[in-house]
Amino acid sequence: MVLGGGGSPSPMPELALQLLFALLLGLWLLWVPPGRSRGSRDAWVVATLLLAVPVLQLVPLPPALWHALPGRGLERDSLALVGGETGWRPLSVAPARTMASLLALVPPAALVVLLSTLGRQGRNMVVGTIAGVGLLALLVGFAQFAASRADGSHAFRFYTVDVGYLNGFQANHNAAADVLLIAMVAQTAIVSEWFRLHRPGQRCRAEPILAVGLAVPMSIGVFLTASRAGTFLLPLAWLWMAAILLPQWGITRRQIGRGVAAAAGLAGAVALAIGVSDMGRRILSRYDFSGELRLGLWADAILAARTYFPWGAGIGTFVPVFLAAERLEVVYAPLPNRAHADFLELMIEAGVPGFLVLAAIAAILGGRAIRALRGRSEVPVIHACFSLGTLSIVAMHSLVDYPLRSMSVACLGGIAAGILLPPPLRAMQIAHATMKERR
Numbered sequence: 001m002v003l004g005g006g007g008s009p010s011p012m013p014e015l016a017l018q019l020l021f022a023l024l025l026g027l028w029l030l031w032v033p034p035g036r037s038r039g040s041r042d043a044w045v046v047a048t049l050l051l052a053v054p055v056l057q058l059v060p061l062p063p064a065l066w067h068a069l070p071g072r073g074l075e076r077d078s079l080a081l082v083g084g085e086t087g088w089r090p091l092s093v094a095p096a097r098t099m100a101s102l103l104a105l106v107p108p109a110a111l112v113v114l115l116s117t118l119g120r121q122g123r124n125m126v127v128g129t130i131a132g133v134g135l136l137a138l139l140v141g142f143a144q145f146a147a148s149r150a151d152g153s154h155a156f157r158f159y160t161v162d163v164g165y166l167n168g169f170q171a172n173h174n175a176a177a178d179v180l181l182i183a184m185v186a187q188t189a190i191v192s193e194w195f196r197l198h199r200p201g202q203r204c205r206a207e208p209i210l211a212v213g214l215a216v217p218m219s220i221g222v223f224l225t226a227s228r229a230g231t232f233l234l235p236l237a238w239l240w241m242a243a244i245l246l247p248q249w250g251i252t253r254r255q256i257g258r259g260v261a262a263a264a265g266l267a268g269a270v271a272l273a274i275g276v277s278d279m280g281r282r283i284l285s286r287y288d289f290s291g292e293l294r295l296g297l298w299a300d301a302i303l304a305a306r307t308y309f310p311w312g313a314g315i316g317t318f319v320p321v322f323l324a325a326e327r328l329e330v331v332y333a334p335l336p337n338r339a340h341a342d343f344l345e346l347m348i349e350a351g352v353p354g355f356l357v358l359a360a361i362a363a364i365l366g367g368r369a370i371r372a373l374r375g376r377s378e379v380p381v382i383h384a385c386f387s388l389g390t391l392s393i394v395a396m397h398s399l400v401d402y403p404l405r406s407m408s409v410a411c412l413g414g415i416a417a418g419i420l421l422p423p424p425l426r427a428m429q430i431a432h433a434t435m436k437e438r439r
Contacts, residue, residue, distance in 0.1 A: 134183020
């Protein structure tokens with residue numbers, strides 16, 4: 001969550017994250033007893049599926065095969081000028097970019113397996129860490145506003161992108177909004193779990209008060225990111241918070257109505273207070289859609305997807321593929337580094353196989369989520385709600401942006417997927433033994 005927010009324009013933090021993760025993964029494989037390190041079968045299937053497409057796209061193909069791939073005519077003719085059209089080449093049109101994307105996928109894929117090996121206590125520690133780092137990111141974001149200097153330099157800002165908005169540890173304000181939204185749900189889940197452990201069978205008014213008290217400043221932080229999609233997803237995060245809290249409280253509809261009215265009034269007052277300031281006016285200007293460039297971007301991206309349909313051009317190859325398809329009449333100064341629609345970009349880069357993999361993963365996680373929500377799984381309902389909240393926030397944002405291209409958000413998605421999968425029997429036995437010792 002701290003090192004993975006730079007994206008491809010800032011490769012050094014991502015490199016540090018990948019090397020650190022490789023070290024920790026190696027230590028885990030060496031030191032964790034085999035009985036706890038196996039992970040569930042579903043976790044290994046999900047992790048394998050996540051890595052399968054880029055791995056297969058890097059396998060060299062004989063000339064007869066890659067010549068027949070859609071969209072390869074220009075490449076074949078260019079190589080023919082230097083006599084290189086008879087060599088073996090992979091499906092990816094930019095293998096180095098695909099390899100970089102594969103390496104970036106390893107941490108979230110491995111986290112699916114790692115989280116599936118933990119019992120309830122270990123998963124609570126992970127969710128609590130997400131909640132804590134999310135709060136720390138909010139405090140860093142507030143400090144970014146407070147410590148901006150007159151000479152144009154900005155203390156507490158780790159990247160030069162999106163200066164003027166709350167970013168926390170992210171370079172992209174949209175990713176910062178996702179981190180805060182996910183942390184809101186994590187905070188509610190860990191508050192609910194704490195009261196379950198320390199006040200079993202009791203209803204304590206401090207529980208919803210504490211959860212809402214944490215969520216209000218986090219919601220303000222989401223607004224200060226100036227992420228339009230993040231702001232529109234705030235109700236979704238609050239709904240998942242309610243899904244965690246309400247079943248334990250038996251709250252009536254009248255009480256829900258009063259709570260919603262109070263929250264709306266508070267949010268309106270805060271928005272008014274922020275809106276009259278220079279900072280607020282700058283942020284509110286973001287909600288002017290008159291100069292929106294996404295529609296033109298999507299039209300060209302669809303053309304690129306058709307060019308390489310149905311096999312795709314290779315994970316991570318969006319930029320060279322898109323530039324070849326971009327219409328001259330809509331070219332603008334900033335380089336279009338993403339399609340601003342992850343599902344559309346997936347179709348360009350992975351084609352039909354990518355969506356088949358996505359459907360298989362969704363089927364596995366969806367089945368596990370249904371079992372957990374019905375009480376037929378070892379996964380607690382609170383953990384299931386946190387995971388579904390995280391995955392739904394990322395999925396909804398992916399319709400109009402690229403949250404999963406941030407390693408921070410991708411790793412949070414991997415954690416959410418792993419938490420949905422039941423732990424192996426050995427981890428459950430250890431967790432139960434630990435609980436008995438504490439009692």
